[in-house]
Amino acid sequence: MHPQFAAATEARGTPIWFVHAGNADEVLQAFGDRERAFAAAAGFEAKPGKLLLLPKLDGGLAGVLFGIEKPGDLIDLFRPGQLVNTLPAGIYRFANAPHDARLAALAFAIGAYKFTRYRKGKPSKVRLNVPDGVDGEDLSRIAEGVALARDLINTPSNDMGPDELEAAARTLGDAHGAKVEVTSGEKLAKDFPLIHAVGMGSPRAPRLIDITWGNDTDPKVTLVGKGVCFDTGGLDIKPSSGMLNMKKDMGGAATSLGLAHMIMSRKLKVRLRVLIPAVENSTSGTSFRPRDIFTSRKGITVEIGNTDAEGRLVLADALSLADEEKPDFIVNFATLTGAARVALGPDLPAMFTDDDALAADVAKAGLAENDPVWRLPLWMPYEALLDSKVSDTNNVSTGGLGGAITAALFLKKFVTAPSWMHFDIFAWTASSKPGRPEGGECQTARALYALLSERYS
Numbered sequence: 001m002h003p004q005f006a007a008a009t010e011a012r013g014t015p016i017w018f019v020h021a022g023n024a025d026e027v028l029q030a031f032g033d034r035e036r037a038f039a040a041a042a043g044f045e046a047k048p049g050k051l052l053l054l055p056k057l058d059g060g061l062a063g064v065l066f067g068i069e070k071p072g073d074l075i076d077l078f079r080p081g082q083l084v085n086t087l088p089a090g091i092y093r094f095a096n097a098p099h100d101a102r103l104a105a106l107a108f109a110i111g112a113y114k115f116t117r118y119r120k121g122k123p124s125k126v127r128l129n130v131p132d133g134v135d136g137e138d139l140s141r142i143a144e145g146v147a148l149a150r151d152l153i154n155t156p157s158n159d160m161g162p163d164e165l166e167a168a169a170r171t172l173g174d175a176h177g178a179k180v181e182v183t184s185g186e187k188l189a190k191d192f193p194l195i196h197a198v199g200m201g202s203p204r205a206p207r208l209i210d211i212t213w214g215n216d217t218d219p220k221v222t223l224v225g226k227g228v229c230f231d232t233g234g235l236d237i238k239p240s241s242g243m244l245n246m247k248k249d250m251g252g253a254a255t256s257l258g259l260a261h262m263i264m265s266r267k268l269k270v271r272l273r274v275l276i277p278a279v280e281n282s283t284s285g286t287s288f289r290p291r292d293i294f295t296s297r298k299g300i301t302v303e304i305g306n307t308d309a310e311g312r313l314v315l316a317d318a319l320s321l322a323d324e325e326k327p328d329f330i331v332n333f334a335t336l337t338g339a340a341r342v343a344l345g346p347d348l349p350a351m352f353t354d355d356d357a358l359a360a361d362v363a364k365a366g367l368a369e370n371d372p373v374w375r376l377p378l379w380m381p382y383e384a385l386l387d388s389k390v391s392d393t394n395n396v397s398t399g400g401l402g403g404a405i406t407a408a409l410f411l412k413k414f415v416t417a418p419s420w421m422h423f424d425i426f427a428w429t430a431s432s433k434p435g436r437p438e439g440g441e442c443q444t445a446r447a448l449y450a451l452l453s454e455r456y457s
């Protein structure tokens with residue numbers, strides 16, 4: 001179980017009462033006169049995020065009042081996660097139901113996350129008795145997957161290059177009895193020319209990480225994650241403001257590993273494959289250049305219009321490999337474009353697929369899990385914007401408008417599987433919110449996990 005969750009054998013814990021404008025009177029009625037008088041004297045208001053500790057006569061803690069949104073208002077299902085960082089140490093329980101007890105408990109677990117690799121933080125000593133009817137083991141594996149992804153994203157690039165990303169993949173694979181194979185060097189140059197091209201400017205060697213797990217006869221689910229361990233932009237170098245946060249450019253890889261942890265730990269009935277092209281997009285005398293032309297793994301010739309559009313290049317070869325065994329479902333995660341952020345902002349990843357039913361299912365799961373996604377179109381008329389005069393395709397579009405869509409259309413050239421889905425994610429939380437501490441974020445994995453759990457349990 002996650003450290004934020006108390007075992008069933010432990011104390012029942014201090015009650016937390018969730019109150020809002022609609023139920024505050026009713027909840028307070030159930031208390032004694034003394035508690036009501038104290039709440040009034042302390043000026044407690046039943047508004048989202050407000051907290052009141054109710055004292056016992058002996059000086060102990062009788063209970064906690066915590067304000068949440070009233071039904072009908074815009075509800076933050078992770079709001080109760082605020083408590084894990086504000087309550088005094090102890091064991092607690094939900095005395096009445098918040099809007100979603102399962103997500104509230106999950107928000108405790110993922111809200112307590114701290115990145116402690118370089119500066120020790122005090123772990124939260126607030127622990128929760130998992131609410132009745134909620135599967136605490138499942139919440140624990142979700143929280144572990146989220147923490148794994150966040151740790152990988154938060155680790156700066158000097159300690160998270162292709163080598164270290166490979167090591168993390170091996171550690172995860174070993175923990176679950178998966179097979180981990182890595183292609184690098186000459187073989188990478190021959191079999192995955194685009195991954196090699198993007199990585200050849202860095203002394204930290206590019207590679208393709210290939211994890212397989214599960215039973216060959218089960219449905220094949222393949223996750224592909226962009227593993228650009230640092231994105232300088234290459235010779236089309238980014239300005240410093242654009243480069244500042246590019247340690248997170250392996251956020252897609254981190255997300256795929258976090259999701260893989262959830263899937264393998266739950267032992268879903270799938271044959272799982274995780275493909276991670278791990279590279280560093282650097283500037284040097286051996287970097288690939290604007291107007292270079294490479295023949296991709298699939299045989300499509302690609303002219304480089306911009307070396308900063310490197311994510312789609314490394315994904316192209318990885319997606320080609322994924323596609324070769326005709327899996328039932330291919331999903332890729334990538335911090336692919338600034339344009340997706342311009343369109344949808346930081347907290348709403350873009351989802352692309354031609355499978356309408358799948359899109360609807362994932363969107364629904366995303367809302368239910370408080371891991372929302374928004375569909376953007378694979379608008380074929382824009383494909384012509386990727387045309388090159390000298391090769392089969394350019395890696396960037398002319399004009400640059402609709403950049404998230406044209407990037408997705410570039411990826412689509414390398415996939416034939418009918419059930420393919422691409423997420424353009426931000427992988428970052430700029431300022432802390434309940435359940436979402438500042439820093440690396442694992443977006444879309446919980447939505448996918450919910451969908452896969454329903455299909456393949």
Ligand code: BES
Nearest residue numbers: 306308309310311335336337338339396
């Ligand atoms: N990793 C970036 C995209 C990115 C930037 C994601 C900032 C999240 C935040 C990607 O490799 C990139 O540089 N994309 C370019 C594409 C352009 C050159 C066509 C972009 O979005 O500007």
Ligand code: MN
Nearest residue numbers: 231308309310
């Ligand atoms: Mn780039």
Ligand code: ZN
Nearest residue numbers: 228231249311
């Ligand atoms: Zn990038």
